[in-house]
Amino acid sequence: MAIPCPPFIGSEKLSIESGAMSPSSPSPLILTQDELKKIAAYKAVEFVQSGMVLGLGTGSTAKHAVDRIADLLHQGKLKNIIGIPTSTKTHQQAVSLGIPLSDLNSHPVVDLAIDGADEVDSNLNLVKGRGGSLLREKMIESACKKFIVIVDESKLVAHVGASGAMPVEVVPFCWKFTQDRLQNLFDYAGCVAKLRTDNGGEKIFVTDNGNYIVDLFFKKDIGDLKVASDAILRLAGVVEHGMFLDMATTVIVAGELGITIKDK
């Protein structure tokens, strides 16, 4: 299915050379999805400056950004960076790479966060959390002066929920009750709510915060996102949801034709 791209501003053709990004002439090489993620991530890291407090995102795209930040730190090209990880996995990665870390208690204002997304719509609204992280991401990314989202072009969607699940983090207590209420809330959009398990098996998936995730699958557009967000958050038992509305300040998309950047 062809997905309409947002009206991006700024566009450059890029390729990966020796693990770094550089301008390129048209290349016969077909880039893999992971290479596209890396290109978007490296581009975002160009916005990092010495002395910044950085939100370190979670997932296969953000991982490249964290690696790159560590490389630049070790090369002495970046200095005095403080990272605030958005998940235990990213925390472990950052520790293993020697990135100095802190948290929102000590650093309540974050200069820049770089993170991936599962969906990006034409207004830069996002779906996040299909990898299991969303609450810490939302706390840290809502404390940011600048939030750069990095994606490959497969993440662009016509509307939120078009490509798969919209995750909702819920407390374990009577999760089925909350799941049913969530499904009823979006009955008009043909919603099916499913408790997430580890790799689709029997074991219930547990978030970094000790909660469960209910994935909402919609057959139709859910309409006004702010209305949907407020309705979800009003349900007792819901901790947070994976719609990140009006939060991204910049989206960097890497695709077969190059890299495109849209600022809010």
Ligand SMILES: O=C[C@H](O)[C@H](O)[C@H](O)COP(=O)(O)O
């Ligand atoms: O739960 C995971 C996070 O929200 C990720 O940032 C999101 O799922 C995108 O991950 P990836 O870059 O691996 O597609």
